[in-house]
Amino acid sequence: MLEKNKCYEIEIIDLGDNGEGIGKVDDFTVFVHGGIPGDKVTAKIIKVKKQYAIGIVDSIVEGSNMRQVPTCPYTKCGGCQTQMIDYNSQLELKKKQVEDAMKRIGGLDVEVEDVLGMEEPICYRNKSQYPVRMVDGRIQVGFYKQRTHDVVDIDQCMVQHPLVNKVMKSLKNHLKNLDIKIYNEEKHRGILRHIVTRISFKTKDMMLIFVTNSKEEQVVLKDLSIELSKEFPEIKSFIQNINTSKGNRVMGYDNITLLGDDKITDYIEDLSFEISPLSFLQVNPSQTEVLYNKALEYAEISKDDEVFDIYCGIGTISLFLAKAAKRVTGVELIDVAIKDAKENAVNNQIDNTEFHADKAEVIIPDLYKKGYQADVIVVDPPRKGCEKEVLDTILKMAPKKVVYVSCKPSTLARDLKILSEKYSVEKVQPVDLFPFTTHVETIVALQRN
Template identity: 35%
Template sequence: MVDINKNQIYEATIEGFTSEGLGVCRINGRAVFVKGALPGETWRLRIVKAGKTAVYARGETCLGASPERTEPGCPLFGRCGGCGLMHMSYREELKMKLARVNDAFRRIGGLQIEASEIIPADAILRYRNKSVYNISEGNGVPVFGFYRSGSHDVVSAQGCPLQSETADAAAAAVCAWMKSHKISAYNDKSGKGAVRHVFVRSARDGSAVCCVVSAEGFGKHTAFLVSALREACPELTGIVLCINKTRGNTMLAGDFYTLWGNAELRDVLCGFDFLLSPQSFFQINPVQAEKLYDLAVGFAMPDSGGTILDLYCGAGTISLCLARRAEKVIGAEIVPEAVENARENARLNGITNAEFLLGDAAEAAKNLADRGIHPDAVVVDPPRKGLSPEVIDEICRMAPERMVYVSCNPASLARDLKRFSEFGYAPSVGIAVDMFPRTT
C-alpha cells in the first residue's frame, strides 16, 4: 500500500457520505474523508491530515459537481459547526438520512428490518423554537454564535437561518449590553469571566423567554440588561438569569432567578397547552414533533385503554397524547423541574389519568416492576446515548406487549434494539421523521 502524506494532491470520486456530513472516497486503498463533498462528485483534493486510523482531505477544485449540489444560502456555512447539509438538495438530504438509519440497523444491530420511509419537514428554515448561543469575545467585542466544527472557538451566528428572529435579536441585545457595560464573556479555559450562554425559547404564538447563563451576577447592571432585552424583543414574556459556576459543559446548571416576567413559557403541541421552564425538555421542531407523536401513540395504542409507561417523559408531551386513549399513563423523568412541569401540564389540560414520577428511568422501571405493574406498552424517548442495559432489563421484566422507541441517534437505537431482541422482542415497524432539516 502506497503511503498517503499531508499536502499530497489527488483526484478522486466521492463514493459515500458519513453521518457527520463528510464525503468519503478511497485513495491508495484507504478511506479519505472530505468536508463539503457530495457522493458522485469528482474532486482535486489536498491531504490535510494523514493519521494511522483516518485520512482527511480538503477539496481544492470540484471537477464534476453532483446534480444534488445547491448553494448553501448561509454565510456561516462551512465555518460553524451547525447545519452541515445546506450544500445538498433537501431530497438528497432525506435520502442520506434514511440510508444512515438503515445502515445502523444492519451494521450495528444486525437487524433485518429497515425504516420504510422518512417523513419530510414542512419548513426547512426558521423551524427551531429553542436557540442556545455560546458567548465569546472577538477582538475585545462580545459575540454570540456556535462552536467552529471540532473546536471551542465561537463563530458569530448572527442571522443564522435556522434560528428564530427573536432569538437572534435577544442574543444581539445581550452582546450590545455587555459591550456598553463592560461585562466580560466567560472563558472556558481559564474559568474566568461572566456571560456564558444566551438561551431563547419561543412559542407558536410568538411569545418567548430569554435565559442568560452567567458564572456570576451583574449587580447594578442587571436592570439595564432587562431594559435592553425588553426593548429589542417586545415579544418576551420572561427574562431569567442562570448562575452557573461549574467548569463542565452542562449549560443550565446552578440557580435560576426570574429577572422580569414569567420564567415559564406557555406553548401548544398536539392540541395541549404546556408550561415550560428553561430546564424542560421540549421538542425543538413542533410541527415535526406532532407527526412523530401521532406515530408513537398509534404504535403504542392500536386500541384504546390499557396502561402505558412513558420513560424519559420530559414535560409530559407524549404522556398527555397517550392519556387521550389510555386508561392510565405513568411518566418517569429525572429532571425535577420537568416533572413539576408535567404535573402542571396535566392539571392545565384536565388530564386525570396521568401520573408522573421523579427518578432515573431504570429505578422507576424497577420500582414499577417490583409493584407488579405490567404496562400494556412502554414508550421511551431517551437522550442520544440511548438506554442503559439496566433500563432494558427492567422494561423486559415488566413484559409489555408493545414497545415504542423514539430515538434521536440511529447508532444507539440499533444497539438497544439488538439488546431487546435477546429478550425475544423483534422490531416490526420503523419510520424516520426529519426533525432537524439541514443538519446531520
Template identity: 35%
Template sequence: MTKQKNRGYNKTQKKHNRSNKKYNKQSPSQGGRKNSKSQGKPAITNVGRGKQKTVAAQVSCSGLTDEGKGIVQWEGKQLEVAHLMPGEKAEVVISSKGRYVNAELKRVITPSKDRVKPACTYYYECGGCQLQHMNAQAQMRFKQETIDALMQPFGKPEAILTMDDPYDYRNKSHMSFGLNKERQIIGGLYAQNTHQIISMEQCLIHDPKADEIGETIKDLMKSFKMQPYNEDTGRGFLRHVLVKVGKVSGEIMVVLVVASSVFKGKNNFVKALRNAHPEITTILMNVNNRNTSMVLGDQEKVLFGKGTITDTLCGLKFDISAKSFYQINPIQTEKLYAKAIEMAQLTGKETVVDAYCGIGTIGLVASQKAGKVIGVELNKDAVGDAIRNSKRNGVKNARFYQGDAGEFMVQMAGRGEKADVVIMDPPRSGSDEAFLSSVVKLKPKRVVYVSCNPVTQARDMKYLVKNGYEVEGIQPVDMFPQTVHVECISQLVLKND
C-alpha cells in the same frame, strides 16, 4: 431529507436578506475557503514522529459516511471529506503525519447534479449544519438510506417524514460571546469541534426572533460596558444567551448565562432589552461559574416575568422552563408523536408506561387515547413540570413519578402489575441493559421506541428482539433539517409465549 423545492432556498435567502458582502465566504465548489479547522475533521492534534506532509490530490467520491462526509480512496486508505457528494470528482488537500491522515475539500471539479449553493452565508465556517450543499431530494435520500442500512436486520423502514419549509424551525437557540482580535464584542455559534466563536447575525434554522434578540444583547453589552466571559482567563461576565420561543403562543424566554451573581446595572439592562423587544415575556439570570462545557449552571433567578413560557403541542399546553427538555422542532414533533401514538395501538383501555418522560409531553398526548399513563423520570424538576402540565390540561388518567424507570418497572413486575405499552424516548446514548431487561421482565405487549440516535436505537432493538420481541414498524422522521441527525420510531411487539 426535506420536501423543500428550489424556491425554498430563494425564499429563505430573500427573507433573511443576507446581502452584506463582508460575510460572503467562498464555497469549496468556488475554489477556496477560510478557517479550514471548522471543516470536516479537526486538524491533526495527536501526531507521531516525522514531518507533516501536505499534498494535493484528485479523488472521486464513492459514497457517504453516516456523518454525511464523502468517502474517497487515496494511496490505499479510505478517507472522509466533508461537503463532498457521491459521484463527484474533486481536489482535496491531504495532511499526514505518522499514522494520522486528514483530508479537506479544496474544490469540486465535477459537481453532482444534487449540489446546491448553501442558503446560509456561514455554512462552511460554522459546522452546525452539515447538508446544506445538498438539495432537498439528496438530503432526504441520505437520511432514508442511513436508516435503511441501520434497520436492515429488523425490516424495511417507511418513507421518512420530511418538513415542507425546513428553516427557522428551532424553538431553542443559544449564542456565545467573545472578543475578536480587535477586542470588539462578537456573538455567534462555535465552529465545529472547537470553542472558536463564529461571528454571525443569523442562523437559518433558529427562530429569527431569537437571533434578533441576540444581536440586541450584543449591542447592549457595548453600551453597558459588559465584558464577555473568557474561558481561558476565567474573566468576564456574560457567557451565553439562551432563547426559547413558543411557536404557537409567541411567548419568549431569554436566559442570560453569567459567570457571577453580581450583575451591575441589572435593572437598566433588563429595561433596555424589554424596550427593544417588548415581545419578551420572561427574562432569567443563570449563574454558571464553573469551568465546564455545560451551558447552564445550577443557580437561577427570574429578572422579569414568571420564569417560564407556555406553548401548545398536539392540542395540549405545556409550561417550559429554562432547563426543561422540549422537542426543538414542534412542527415535526406533532408528526413524530402522532406516529408514536398510532404505533402504540391505543383503544382507551391500556396502561402505558412513559419512560424517560421529561416534562410529560408524549405521555400526556398518549393519555388522550389510553386508559392510564404512568410517567417516570429521574430529573426531579422535570417531574414537577410534568405534574403541573397534567393539571394545566385537566388530565385525570396520568401520574408522574421521580425515579429510575428501569427500577420502577422491575418493582411493577415484582408486584404483579402489568403494562400494555412502554413508550421510551431515551437520550442519545440510548438505554442500558438494566433498563432493557426491566422491559423484558414487565412484558408489555408493545414497545414504542422513539430515538434521536438510530445507532444506539438499533443496538437496543437487537437486545429486545433477542428477548422475545419482534419489530413490526420503523418510521424515520426528519426532526433536524439541514443536519445529519434524524429521529426514528420503532414498534416492537411481544411474541406469543
C-alpha cells in the same frame, strides 16, 4: 500509507456523523471535510491515524448532483453541517443512515419508510444557544465554528424564528455599550458566557436567558432586560442562569428571574406545557407534532391499556397518549422535569398519569418487582440509548407493543437487536426534526411475537 499534507483524488461515497464526506484511498478510509456523497474531489490530508485519515477538500473535480449553493451566507458556522446538500437529498441520506444502522448494527432486514420531512425547512428551532466572546476588542455573538470554540459572529440565522433574529440583533447592539465583562473560556474569567433563547411558535412568547460565570451583574442585566422588554413585549421571561463550570456545558443549574415570569407556556397541539429554563423540549415544534402523532398511531392504545413512557422529560409524550389510555406512568431522571410533568398534567386536567423521578434502569425493574405491568411501552432515551436493565425488564414485562423513539440510529439498532428476542419490527419511520444537520429522529413500532 497516506502522507500528511499531500493531496489525493477521492470519490466521496458516504456522509459521516458530523457531515464530513467519506471516501477511500486504496481501501483506507478518509473523512473529507467539505466533501459530500457523489463528489469527486482532491483532498489535502491533515491527519493520518491507524484506522483512518482526515482530509480537507482542496478542489472539486466533479461535483455531486446533490450539491446546492447554500442559502446561508455563514459558511464557517458549525451550526448546520449539510447546507450544501439539497433538502430532498438530505432526506435520502438520512433514510440511508437508518437503513445502514438497521442492517450493520441491528442485523435486521427491515423496510425503512421515507423520511417525513418539512415542507419549508427553515425557521424551525424553538431554542438557540449563542456563545458570547470578545475577539480583538469586538463582541462576537453567534455559533461555534465546526470542531472549534471560535465564535462565528452571526446577524441572521435561517433556522431560528424571525423574532429571535430581531431580538439578537438588538441585543448585540445593546451589548456594545454595556458595562459587563465578556467571558474568556481559556482563562475561565469574565461574566457573560452565553445567550439562550426559547420561544413558543404558537403564542410567540419568548424567554431570554443570560448565562453568566457568577451571580454578579444582576443590576446591569436587569436594566438591559427592562430596555429589551420595552422593544419586545413578546419576551415574557428574563432569566440569569449561573454556570460556574469549566468545559462544554452551556447552562448551570441556578436560575434567577430578572424580569417577568420564571416560565413560558408552549403548546403541542391543544396541550399546554410550562417551560422552565432547563426543561427539555423537542426543538422543532411542527415536526414534534408529526412525531408524537406517529407515536400515538404506532402505540395502538385502547382505553384499558396501562402505558409506560420511559425517559418522559416534562411528560409531553405521556400527556399526548393519556387521552387514549387507562393510565400512563412516566419515568425520568431529572426531578425538576418530573415536577413540571405533574404540573402539566394538572394544568391540562389530565388525571390518569403518574410520574416517577429516578434512573430508568433503577425504577423500571423496581416497578416491575412491585407488580406494575404495561400493555404498551414507549421509550425515548437520550443518544446513548436504553440501559440494559431497562431492555431486560421490557422483555420480562412483555407488553404487546413497544414504541421506540430515538435520536441516534446506531444505539436504536443495537437496542432493537436485543428486543428482537421477543418482538418483531413492524415499522421504521424516520422523521426530520433537524434539517441541515446529520441528525435524524426515528420512531419504530414493535409487536410482541
